[in-house]
Amino acid sequence: MGQEGNLRAVRLEQVADRVFAYIQPDGGWCVNNAGLVVADGQAMLVDTAATEDRARQLRKTVRSVAPAAPALIVNTHSHGDHTFGNFVFPEAAVIGHEQARDEMLTARLHLTGLWPDVDWGDVRLVPPRIVFPDRLTLHVGEQRVELLHLGPAHTCGDVVVWLPDSRVLFTGDIVMTGVTPFVPMGSVSGCLAALDALRALEPRVIVPGHGPVGGPELLDDTADYLRLLRSLAAEGTAAGQHPLAIAASAGLGRFGDWLDSERLVPNLHRACAEALGAEPGSPLDMNALFADMVAFHGKLPACHA
Numbered sequence: 001m002g003q004e005g006n007l008r009a010v011r012l013e014q015v016a017d018r019v020f021a022y023i024q025p026d027g028g029w030c031v032n033n034a035g036l037v038v039a040d041g042q043a044m045l046v047d048t049a050a051t052e053d054r055a056r057q058l059r060k061t062v063r064s065v066a067p068a069a070p071a072l073i074v075n076t077h078s079h080g081d082h083t084f085g086n087f088v089f090p091e092a093a094v095i096g097h098e099q100a101r102d103e104m105l106t107a108r109l110h111l112t113g114l115w116p117d118v119d120w121g122d123v124r125l126v127p128p129r130i131v132f133p134d135r136l137t138l139h140v141g142e143q144r145v146e147l148l149h150l151g152p153a154h155t156c157g158d159v160v161v162w163l164p165d166s167r168v169l170f171t172g173d174i175v176m177t178g179v180t181p182f183v184p185m186g187s188v189s190g191c192l193a194a195l196d197a198l199r200a201l202e203p204r205v206i207v208p209g210h211g212p213v214g215g216p217e218l219l220d221d222t223a224d225y226l227r228l229l230r231s232l233a234a235e236g237t238a239a240g241q242h243p244l245a246i247a248a249s250a251g252l253g254r255f256g257d258w259l260d261s262e263r264l265v266p267n268l269h270r271a272c273a274e275a276l277g278a279e280p281g282s283p284l285d286m287n288a289l290f291a292d293m294v295a296f297h298g299k300l301p302a303c304h305a
Contacts, residue, residue, distance in 0.1 A: 010022070012061050015207060015213055016168050017166065018038045021035055021207040022058060022062075023212065024049070024054070027178070027210035027212075028179065028260055028302065029115075031303075032081040032209055033047070033207060034047040034048060034082075035170045036070070038067070038140075039140045043069070043140070044071070044072040045070040045074070046076065046161050048082065048084065051118065051121050051123065052085070052120065052121025052123055054305065055084070059089065070089055072093055072095060072138065073092040074145075075128055077154060077157055077173060078101075078103035078107065079111070080109070083127075084111075084123040086126035086127075087124040087126045093130055094126055096127070096128030097131060097133075097157040097158070098131040098133055100155070100157030100158075104128075108125055120305075134148075134149050135148050146162040150193075151174075152185075152280045153186045154172065154173040154185070155186050156185070156186060158174055169205070171198065171207065171209060173208075174222075175195075175198075175209065175222050177221075178258055179208075180258045180259060181225055181263070181267065182266070184270040184284055184286065186280070187274065188233075188267075188274055191222075191226055192230075206218045225255050229268065232246055233272045234275050237275045244265060247265045247268055248296070250268075252264065260301060263293065266286075
């Protein structure tokens with residue numbers, strides 16, 4: 001599905017009273033979800049979008065149900081598909097984890113160079129200006145919103161957005177639905193620990209970073225993939241294999257049908273590093289990992305942003 005078809009398929013899904021998931025199919029590279037909380041004349045957005053066109057469509061959709069433009073944006077992590085659209089909401093104060101701000105200022109618009117054929121538009125970097133280390137509580141009208149830092153997981157600066165009254169959880173990219181996880185910038189063990197922490201919240205509805213809305217089963221699906229990844233890495237490193245060689249002979253079972261399965265290669269780089277004693281979140285050469293993934297895939301992965 002190309003960009004035009006993707007944009008037509010975007011939908012706003014109400015998941016609780018005045019709580020919405022903004023779903024962008026097909027959920028692949030740079031095609032993320034966002035969230036919206038509306039209460040007592042106020043609005044808060046969870047993440048934005050990758051391109052200017054997508055962000056402007058998000059703004060238009062938000063304004064169709066919100067009495068005013070969002071005064072707050074929470075970025076669940078630093079990646080451009082969740083943050084590049086911040087600039088389309090100049091009224092909003094952007095909130096994120098302190099490491100997410102640092103990551104954004106280091107990477108800047110690097111993501112646009114990975115897929116130069118995407119029409120990114122005139123995206124401009126707007127990093128969080130309100131940051132926190134561990135947790136922060138917000139109030140959107142009478143709606144209590146808890147921001148929890150978990151990680152390193154998907155990245156080192158992941159934040160989940162938890163609405164305890166409605167038991168709705170926005171996970172960012174710690175959880176995706178039918179889409180392969182991506183942990184080379186974070187940690188396999190850290191992501192498994194984060195999933196345990198999320199399970200303890202007992203969420204009713206989970207809005208993942210990519211893919212359809214689900215329930216607690218999404219936590220188990222993600223954990224099952226990560227445990228397989230950890231097992232492959234343990235066996236491969238014991239045999240002295242490079243992650244590319246491990247990937248070439250790996251059997252993914254049901255996970256082979258998940259979108260963007262080529263992420264196996266950078267994921268194995270992280271899993272193998274941890275198997276050999278690397279600290280969670282320790283820096284890896286992302287350009288080299290991306291090159292290995294392209295070599296394994298045989299071409300640049302498709303990005304329909």
